[in-house]
Structures are given as structure tokens and as C-alpha cells.
Amino acid sequence: MKVLVFGASGKIGRQVVKQLTTKHEVISVGSRSGDHIADYSDEAAVQSVFEKVTNLDAIVVAVGGDSIFKPLNEIGDNEFRHGAERKLVAQFRLVRYAEKYLNEGGSITLTSGFLSHYPNPYSMATGPFNAAIDTFVQQSAPWLKPGLRLNVVSPAPVVEAERVAKGLVSAEQVAAYYVDSIEGQASGKVFRAWGDLPLPATD
Numbered sequence: 560m561k562v563l564v565f566g567a568s569g570k571i572g573r574q575v576v577k578q579l580t581t582k583h584e585v586i587s588v589g590s591r592s593g594d595h596i597a598d599y600s601d602e603a604a605v606q607s608v609f610e611k612v613t614n615l616d617a618i619v620v621a622v623g624g625d626s627i628f629k630p631l632n633e634i635g636d637n638e639f640r641h642g643a644e645r646k647l648v649a650q651f652r653l654v655r656y657a658e659k660y661l662n663e664g665g666s667i668t669l670t671s672g673f674l675s676h677y678p679n680p681y682s683m684a685t686g687p688f689n690a691a692i693d694t695f696v697q698q699s700a701p702w703l704k705p706g707l708r709l710n711v712v713s714p715a716p717v718v719e720a721e722r723v724a725k726g727l728v729s730a731e732q733v734a735a736y737y738v739d740s741i742e743g744q745a746s747g748k749v750f751r752a753w754g755d756l757p758l759p760a761t762d
């Protein structure tokens with residue numbers, strides 16, 4: 560398969576690329592490095608990548624710099640917009656482009672994070688967007704053009720392999736979920752890479 564990876568040089572993205580390149584052709588995108596340079600929150604830049612890279616089977620979005628951690632009373636509109644523009648709008652937009660440019664039977668895998676369900680006093684400009692992306696994926700997957708699959712990987716904090724524990728995962732573990740999303744048949748699925756943390760009861 561031919562896979563376009565946004566955030567390919569990141570902590571998670573590097574491992575995704577490593578695991579994919581054994582079987583697939585990977586094209587990397589970053590705002591400063593990669594086969595293509597594009598800010599994923601800049602629509603014109605994203606469109607230009609899709610016009611250049613043809614015959615795509617899958618897209619992975621694992622872009623960093625999307626989270627701001629501050630106490631609630633220090634979060635202003637700009638901090639909130641930061642997450643909204645990156646985690647939500649930029650990822651939503653990539654799904655629209657996937658519908659237009661991906662081959663039949665293609666897939667798109669987005670990224671959220673466990674702060675959707677395990678908030679802390681500094682996560683209010685981040686966790687709610689993770690939750691929104693998970694819900695977007697679950698609700699919109701059935702309405703995509705036939706054959707196109709959409710999933711999201713929700714990582715817990717990523718640590719070195721020797722520090723892996725409940726609620727702490729390695730980049731290798733997280734990357735394996737992106738590979739499952741691409742190579743499997745799932746759609747509308749939230750792959751929770753939460754290191755054995757349970758899904759808390761809501762409501």
C-alpha cells in the first residue's frame with residue numbers, strides 16, 4: 560500500500576513509519592521535514608500535497624504540537640483555538656481530502672489521546688478535543704464514501720520501552736494500532752492504546 564504519514568518524524572510517527580516500511584511505501588509529511596513540507600493546519604499546503612501524491616491507499620495523522628497544557632483559569636480563547644484548529648479542524652479536513660483522493664478501499668487513521676477520559680487540571684484545552692475526534696470518527700465513518708475506512712488511535716502517555724506500565728505505553732505499542740487500522744477491516748473504531756487502563760463509565 561502507499562501510505563501518507565503526517566507527523567512522520569514525531570515520537571509516534573517515527574515508529575509508525577518504521578513498522579509500515581517493512582511492507583508498504585511510506586510518504587512522509589512534516590512542517591519542517593519529510594518528503595513533503597506542509598503545515599497540516601494550512602488547507603492550501605495540504606491540498607498541494609494531495610495534488611502531488613497520487614494513488615494513495617492510506618493516510619495517517621500523528622502530528623505533534625496540538626496540545627496546550629495550562630490550568631483552566633489560564634486558558635484563553637487563543638489556547639482553546641490552538642487545539643480546535645489542529646486536533647479538530649485540521650484532522651476533519653484531512654478526512655475530506657481522503658474522501659476525494661484515496662483509492663477505493665483506502666483508510667484514514669487519526670490521533671486523539673487518553674485525556675478524553677482521564678483529565679487532569681491542565682488538560683482542558685486538550686482532552687475535550689480528543690473526545691470530539693473520537694466521537695467524530697465513530698459517528699462519521701458509516702457516512703463516508705463506500706469502501707473508505709476511518710479510525711482513530713488514542714494513546715496514553717508515551718514512554719521509553721523500559722518504563723511501560725499501566726497507563727504508560729511505548730511508541731512501538733502505539734504504532735502497532737495504526738498498522739492494525741491500516742491493514743485490518745475496522746472502521747469507526749477508537750483504538751485505545753491505554754496500557755491496560757479501563758474505559759471509565761461515563762454518565
Ligand SMILES: NC(=O)c1ccc[n+]([C@@H]2O[C@H](COP(=O)([O-])OP(=O)(O)OC[C@H]3O[C@@H](n4cnc5c(N)ncnc54)[C@H](OP(=O)(O)O)[C@@H]3O)[C@@H](O)[C@H]2O)c1
Nearest residue numbers: 566567568569570571589590591592598599623672716717
Ligand atoms: N506522545 C504522547 O505521549 C502522546 C500521548 C497522547 C496523545 N498523543 C498525540 O499523538 C500525536 C503525536 O504526538 P507525538 O508525541 O508523536 O508528537 P511529536 O513527537 O511532537 O510529533 C511531531 C511531528 O509532528 C510534525 N508536525 C508538528 N507540527 C506540524 C504541523 N503544523 N504540520 C505538519 N506536521 C507537523 C513534526 O514534523 P516537523 O517538525 O517537520 O513539523 C513531527 O513529525 C499528537 O496528536 C498527540 O496529541 C501523544
